[in-house]
Amino acid sequence: MNDVLTPPAANQNTTKVPLRPQGKVLAVTSGKGGVGKTFVSANLAAALAKRGHKVLVLDADLGLANLDVVLNLYPKITLHDVFTGKAKLEDAILPAPGGFSVLLAGSGMVEYSRLTPEVRDEFLHIINGLVPHYDVVLLDTGAGISDVVLFAVSMASEVLMVATPEPTSLTDAYATIKVLVGQQQRQTIRVVVNQVSRPGTGQAITNQLQQVLDRFVVTEPGRPIRLIHMGDIPVDAEVRNAVMRRQLLFQATPTCPAGLAISELARKLGAGVIPKPA
Amino acid sequence: MAFLTLSPQVDLQALQLDDARALLKHDAQNIQQEPGESPTGYLQRVIDSLCELSLKDPLTGLGNRRHFRSTLERSIEAVARSGESVLLLLLDIDHFKAINDTHGHLAGDQVLQAIAKCLTDCVRPMDTVTRYGGEEFAIILPHCRPLFGRAVAERIRQTVASLSISVSPLLSVQATISIGGAYAPEWVRSTADLWIERTDQQLYRAKSSGRNQVCLDQPRELSVSAEEKGLLFAHIAADEEAMIRNISGAPPFDPQGNATKRVKA
Numbered sequence: 001m002n003d004v005l006t007p008p009a010a011n012q013n014t015t016k017v018p019l020r021p022q023g024k025v026l027a028v029t030s031g032k033g034g035v036g037k038t039f040v041s042a043n044l045a046a047a048l049a050k051r052g053h054k055v056l057v058l059d060a061d062l063g064l065a066n067l068d069v070v071l072n073l074y075p076k077i078t079l080h081d082v083f084t085g086k087a088k089l090e091d092a093i094l095p096a097p098g099g100f101s102v103l104l105a106g107s108g109m110v111e112y113s114r115l116t117p118e119v120r121d122e123f124l125h126i127i128n129g130l131v132p133h134y135d136v137v138l139l140d141t142g143a144g145i146s147d148v149v150l151f152a153v154s155m156a157s158e159v160l161m162v163a164t165p166e167p168t169s170l171t172d173a174y175a176t177i178k179v180l181v182g183q184q185q186r187q188t189i190r191v192v193v194n195q196v197s198r199p200g201t202g203q204a205i206t207n208q209l210q211q212v213l214d215r216f217v218v219t220e221p222g223r224p225i226r227l228i229h230m231g232d233i234p235v236d237a238e239v240r241n242a243v244m245r246r247q248l249l250f251q252a253t254p255t256c257p258a259g260l261a262i263s264e265l266a267r268k269l270g271a272g273v274i275p276k277p278a
Numbered sequence: 279m280a281f282l283t284l285s286p287q288v289d290l291q292a293l294q295l296d297d298a299r300a301l302l303k304h305d306a307q308n309i310q311q312e313p314g315e316s317p318t319g320y321l322q323r324v325i326d327s328l329c330e331l332s333l334k335d336p337l338t339g340l341g342n343r344r345h346f347r348s349t350l351e352r353s354i355e356a357v358a359r360s361g362e363s364v365l366l367l368l369l370d371i372d373h374f375k376a377i378n379d380t381h382g383h384l385a386g387d388q389v390l391q392a393i394a395k396c397l398t399d400c401v402r403p404m405d406t407v408t409r410y411g412g413e414e415f416a417i418i419l420p421h422c423r424p425l426f427g428r429a430v431a432e433r434i435r436q437t438v439a440s441l442s443i444s445v446s447p448l449l450s451v452q453a454t455i456s457i458g459g460a461y462a463p464e465w466v467r468s469t470a471d472l473w474i475e476r477t478d479q480q481l482y483r484a485k486s487s488g489r490n491q492v493c494l495d496q497p498r499e500l501s502v503s504a505e506e507k508g509l510l511f512a513h514i515a516a517d518e519e520a521m522i523r524n525i526s527g528a529p530p531f532d533p534q535g536n537a538t539k540r541v542k543a
Contacts, residue, residue, distance in 0.1 A: 212509045
């Protein structure tokens, strides 16, 4: 039942299948686009950096990258130049406003939005090169279950699924989780619910997803799927303000409700998931 | 199109067509110019026959690897545009070397031919059966719904296993095949290499778990049934209930804890 994207444990010695990088790689993904994936990645990175973690965010949404827009950065050297061999990896890493590092895809990456074996190897090579230098590497992936997204997620040790309470977002999040469980044998998926208008809605949604998974998705005995609710990010006018001003919310208004929610998310991840800063 | 200008004046005598004629004759095709056939018409026929020849495996008469590759590339485009279900099967004759070693290479060739014919008879005319290489075949099945994939592959496997292949007047042999299969990811423009690799892994699985069996890659289950959706949205109903209760003066919504209890199972 193994997909090409997921190396089975027994096959790890063959060169054909990629190894999962050793170290903390957190994929921030979603079932549907426009739920705040990049917003969460960038602000979470800033919040983790503030807690003393060394963080790098990699723009893994090769087809529709917009981390540069969120961060208001226009780099001369991008991941595209590394892919094409025009620049060295270390030259493409930029300091981002929130005190973390960032590796931006660049618009030329559209041609890499098809997952060829070369793109896969190059991608894996880059991530393996980055991981030893950071406490955590955040992968800001695309939405859904395209080959590139699934491959990017397959390299992560942890998955953070961003959803909103909207029915369409939930359906797509659920479908994506099913694929991750079926194709990558994921057991644990972390959930953060964005744009929550009532306290508790996020937890209710995670419980709901868990119930439906338990009922409809058959897994191997002794390997149940476990969703972990990591928090709610409330609807907050400051989020829109920050996005329009192209600032990080976490820098502009860190104590607004959404900013506090991001801090709380960073605290929870820092407490268990991500190793303590050195 | 440079060659269009030369077509009325083409001098068949000056063209070196002997090699082409020999190749086509070897493939039992009449390639002499018919009485009254125009030079252009004749040349077109030679070119068409050569094209056809270049896509064919000479031993089995099936499509060759070149044919397989181009059909697969076209299928990927179709899948990306229409979301059609296309199944790729890779089939490998079990212990083929033993057949060759015991009965000789001529017998081996006869087995390949018999199985090639059997495969063609097992599938629809719209399916593409090709010789992938050696004792390995590939079949591309367009419009093959995920529910039917296993049934088709299983039928092929059983039909081949039941075959008695006569390799000499006094001797018949039997052979089994292992089959690996994978669907192209729907609505996604995958690559031929990835698709083949995924299918090959299933063939490897079929081989390593004892041969003479079918292993299919589970298609990505994207469909979310009405039952699943109904359950997914229960929290919205619960939310509305709570809102109505709030309006009618019930105690305000309790953050965190109680929300989960109000959700209907």
